[in-house]
Amino acid sequence: MPPEATRLTDVEVMTLEAFADTIIPGERRYATDRAIAGAADGGGAVAAGAVDLMVSEEGGxxxxxxxxxxxxxxxxQAYAEKHDRTLDDTVPAFVALDFDDRTALAAELMAPRTDEQDLWVPLAMFSVMAWDTGASVHTTEALAAGHPGLAAMGFTEPDADGLWRFPDFSYRRVLASPHPHTTPSGDPA
Structure with missing residues (x-):
């Protein structure tokens, strides 16, 4: 984490991890992991760097x-009281909810036209961005580390020099000819 990044307490990290795991679930990192519910195989938003992206200076x-x-x-806490859930007070309230309750609460918070939707949807988007792009680190580093989202999508590895070139067209045919003034490096004239 760069020095400009926000520093969080253990409670804050655990809560944000639980929220990110609710958006894109993954497997537990260790047997007693409470933040990650273990609702899916493989790495989820947390393993993809969601909290690192949230705290980054660039994230804002x-x-x-x-x-x-x-x-x-x-x-x-209010959700637990309303639905008669007993929470383990040794962990943050959101972490203490089981996965189904976390999901239901997140859905309530992000539902269209709710008072706080503008707070929770952007937070969820950081989880999605981390998964879809590996945005908390350089793409080549993310791929080298086995980033779960990029791996699941089959993101292409760069060439040996670290650059991406695509000799095959994605539609298996040329869709347009390059502009006649395009330079050999691909820059527009």
Whole structure:
């Protein structure tokens, strides 16, 4: 994590991991993992770097994360009371919810036209961005580390020099001719 990134407490990290895992689930990192529910095989949003992306300076939401964590845990506590759930008070309230309850609460928070939708949808989008793009690290680093989202999508490895070239057209045919002033490196004239 770069020095400019937001520093989070263990409770904040655990809560954000549980939220990210609710958006794109993965397998537990170890047997007693509470943040990751283990609702899917392979790495999910957490393994894809969702929290790293959330706290990054480039992400622009780092300063909001402690407040969002408080709100998320407050909502989880209220959800538990409303649905007669007993929460383990040794972990944050959102983490203490089982996966189905986390999913139901997230759906409530992000439902169209809810008062706080504008808070929770962007947070969920960071989980999706981390999974889809590996945006918390350079793409070549993500691929070398076996990034779960890029691997699941079959993202093409770069050539030996670290650049991507695509000798085969994705539609198996040329769709358009290059502009006559396009340079050999592909730059427009």
């Amino acid at each position: 939401i780092g300063g909001l994360l402690p407040t969002l964590v408080i709100g998320l845990n407050d909502h989880a």
